[in-house]
Amino acid sequence: MTHGGTVSTTFAKSVTDGVAGSLAGVDAELARRFPGDPGTRQPVHTVYVPGDALAPGTPREWGAEALALLDAHAPDAGALADVLGIDAALAEPVYARVRAKLESEPVEDLRIDFEDGYGVRADAEEDAHAARAARLVADWCGKDSAGSPAYAGIRMKCMEAAVRERGIRTLDVFLTGLTETGGLPDGLVLTLPKVTYAEQVAAMARLCEEFEKAHGLAPGRIGFEIQIETTQSILGPDGRATVAPMIDAADGRATSLHYGTFDYSASCGVSAAHQAPDHPAADHAKAVMQVAAAGTGVRLSDGSTNVLPVGSRDAVHDAWRLHHRLVRRALARAYYQGWDMHPGHLVTRYAAVYAFYREGMARAAERLAAYVARSGGDVLDEPATARALGDYLLRGLDCGALSSAEVTDASGLDRARLEQLAGRRAPAS
Numbered sequence: 531m532t533h534g535g536t537v538s539t540t541f542a543k544s545v546t547d548g549v550a551g552s553l554a555g556v557d558a559e560l561a562r563r564f565p566g567d568p569g570t571r572q573p574v575h576t577v578y579v580p581g582d583a584l585a586p587g588t589p590r591e592w593g594a595e596a597l598a599l600l601d602a603h604a605p606d607a608g609a610l611a612d613v614l615g616i617d618a619a620l621a622e623p624v625y626a627r628v629r630a631k632l633e634s635e636p637v638e639d640l641r642i643d644f645e646d647g648y649g650v651r652a653d654a655e656e657d658a659h660a661a662r663a664a665r666l667v668a669d670w671c672g673k674d675s676a677g678s679p680a681y682a683g684i685r686m687k688c689m690e691a692a693v694r695e696r697g698i699r700t701l702d703v704f705l706t707g708l709t710e711t712g713g714l715p716d717g718l719v720l721t722l723p724k725v726t727y728a729e730q731v732a733a734m735a736r737l738c739e740e741f742e743k744a745h746g747l748a749p750g751r752i753g754f755e756i757q758i759e760t761t762q763s764i765l766g767p768d769g770r771a772t773v774a775p776m777i778d779a780a781d782g783r784a785t786s787l788h789y790g791t792f793d794y795s796a797s798c799g800v801s802a803a804h805q806a807p808d809h810p811a812a813d814h815a816k817a818v819m820q821v822a823a824a825g826t827g828v829r830l831s832d833g834s835t836n837v838l839p840v841g842s843r844d845a846v847h848d849a850w851r852l853h854h855r856l857v858r859r860a861l862a863r864a865y866y867q868g869w870d871m872h873p874g875h876l877v878t879r880y881a882a883v884y885a886f887y888r889e890g891m892a893r894a895a896e897r898l899a900a901y902v903a904r905s906g907g908d909v910l911d912e913p914a915t916a917r918a919l920g921d922y923l924l925r926g927l928d929c930g931a932l933s934s935a936e937v938t939d940a941s942g943l944d945r946a947r948l949e950q951l952a953g954r955r956a957p958a959s
Contacts, residue, residue: 575876641682720754857882
């Protein structure tokens with residue numbers, strides 16, 4: 531009922547205020563636990579290199595080897611498109627961008643491995659390798675030079691009793707070396723493997739806190755990835771899902787969850803011939819990870835394939851087709867990052883990623899422009915879909931699949947407006 535242009539209401543302001551007061555704690559928890567996307571670039575992959583095999587030119591060497599494979603086995607756009615089944619209209623722009631990427635930034639994220647890929651060494655040897663890793667990461671992340679990864683760091687040994695002390699020492703040597711070289715770089719990434727209990731994550735968070743206190747760093751400056759590669763990291767002994775408690779135990783320091791294909795598959799009893807990122811056991815684990823991380827700002831990374839593009843042309847093409855299919859499959863399932871184990875995987879990583887964003891750019895831009903203009907169209911999009919469309923275009927821009935001019939021409943929107951629509955919060959300074 532209306533009276534003189536006003537509407538009648540029943541609830542007194544005290545009732546509304548009382549509801550707000552009763553939910554104040556929930557509001558605070560929602561803001562703390564589900565802050566949304568961190569607003570930073572997410573690398574499309576992580577490359578693992580053993581700590582003893584690292585050299586200053588490792589990223590550039592990976593790019594050069596990938597280019598050599600491309601020249602040998604797919605020397606032009608048509609050849610690569612034929613191997614991978616890329617649409618003819620996309621062949622030239624995708625091929626050109628793959629070559630440019632391999633020349634300018636072949637590795638987006640490099641993890642120096644002191645765990646499975648490194649093994650057990652004498653303490654003095656691992657100390658020396660950890661100190662060298664710090665110098666190289668400081669060099670790569672401290673300058674904008676061709677061939678340097680935007681992100682780099684180490685994977686330490688896990689928190690299990692047998693290797694815990696060695697893992698902590700390697701972390702200490704590495705972080706201390708970075709601090710002495712000029713400070714922790716913005717692109718620093720740390721990986722905690724083989725997590726089985728949330729208490730191990732809490733222990734890693736404590737180490738980060740203690741290091742910050744010792745060096746006068748801002749609280750929360752050091753974050754880390756949690757590697758999901760044990761059954762206990764998905765389902766606890768009491769039958770409860772454990773990923774969310776692990777994120778909580780990190781106390782705001784968890785940056786991403788990385789799926790470990792082979793350790794997890796083996797822990798489920800999957801035979802070696804069937805251990806792969808598209809196995810049902812892998813899909814289940816990653817689905818649990820995805821739901822647990824949704825809205826938290828913690829990102830996801832798929833695992834890897836161990837089928838390498840080496841040998842004859844037919845063998846290389848077969849491995850490329852497999853890897854390309856797995857990357858495409860992951861992208862469709864919203865796993866925007868994965869592991870690459872060989873320089874030849876860079877070819878199909880970027881080919882799959884670039885084709886994924888380029889083939890959908892025009893339609894995504896059209897839908898987003900219609901949403902902004904409220905002009906309708908043949909799809910009725912909601913704010914949540916607009917966020918997904920904006921995020922899609924931003925990811926294409928971040929990895930080099932799309933140019934700013936292309937996106938703006940197609941959508942009429944600049945990057946700032948896309949970030950607003952995607953709900954990306956401003957990165958922490």
